[in-house]
Amino acid sequence: MGDPRKIRKKYRTPRHPWQKDRLDSELRLLGRYGLRNKREIWKMKTKIDKFRSTAKSLLALEAKEAAIKQKEMMSKLNRLGLLPETATLDDVLSLTVEDILERRLQTLVVRKGLASTMHQARQLITHGHIAIGGVRVTSPSHIVLRKEEDEIIYAPRSPFANPDHPIHKSITPE
Numbered sequence: 001m002g003d004p005r006k007i008r009k010k011y012r013t014p015r016h017p018w019q020k021d022r023l024d025s026e027l028r029l030l031g032r033y034g035l036r037n038k039r040e041i042w043k044m045k046t047k048i049d050k051f052r053s054t055a056k057s058l059l060a061l062e063a064k065e066a067a068i069k070q071k072e073m074m075s076k077l078n079r080l081g082l083l084p085e086t087a088t089l090d091d092v093l094s095l096t097v098e099d100i101l102e103r104r105l106q107t108l109v110v111r112k113g114l115a116s117t118m119h120q121a122r123q124l125i126t127h128g129h130i131a132i133g134g135v136r137v138t139s140p141s142h143i144v145l146r147k148e149e150d151e152i153i154y155a156p157r158s159p160f161a162n163p164d165h166p167i168h169k170s171i172t173p174e
Contacts, residue, residue, distance in 0.1 A: 011042035012049075033101045034118025040141060044100045051077065055092040081146040105130065105152070106140035112152055116171045124160070131155040 002008075014022060026038050035041060054073055058066045070089065077083040081103050083091050101107060106121045109130055115121035124130050125140045132144065133151040144152065154161040160168075 011039060011046045013042060029097065029101065032118075033104070033107060034122055036122075041097060041101075043141070045097050048095050048097060048100055051082075051095060052093055055089045058089060079145055079147075080143060081149065100143070103143050104140065105132070105137060105142040105144050108144050108149060108152055113171055114152070114154065129155055129158040129160050131158075 016022075026041055029035065029041055030038065051073070058070050058073070061069065073092070074083065074085075074087055077087065077092065078085050082095060082099055105125060106118060109115050109121040109125065110118055114130065115124055121130075122140045126138055128136050128138050130137060131153055132142075132148050134153075134156060136155045159165060
């Protein structure tokens with residue numbers, strides 16, 4: 001079983017490390033979402049792969065048991081904001097890495113206008129200037145739940161919470 005204190009890998013590396021198409025697409029994702037390294041992409045891809053494999057295994061179960069587990073999985077994906085309430089198993093199978101990268105705190109800070117670039121958003125988060133529901137979050141890769149999305153603000157004790165701070169003028173031009 002292993003030592004519970006031991007940190008385990010949360011991702012799977014690509015089987016073929018030097019495929020040009022995959023390398024190019026990963027590089028585009030790194031730039032678009034302001035990621036630190038490709039390991040962050042691989043972590044999100046592994047999460048999506050787990051959802052997809054669960055959906056595939058549900059197709060093999062008997063109807064009654066599959067309906068219960070499918071409802072649980074769909075409610076979880078809805079809470080995460082990856083799928084709407086009316087989603088089906090086909091929608092789970094069509095999830096992409098971009099879908100989950102859009103739910104990261106770093107991305108949502110830029111989309112809400114609290115930062116002008118992805119790199120600035122990452123810096124604000126790691127330095128403790130962003131809070132969700134009044135609680136500071138210092139992990140840019142935090143997956144924001146649908147209900148928490150409206151609660152993303154500058155941390156109350158952060159100097160950026162002051163509306164007269166120069167960062168507000170640089171993000172929202174007058």
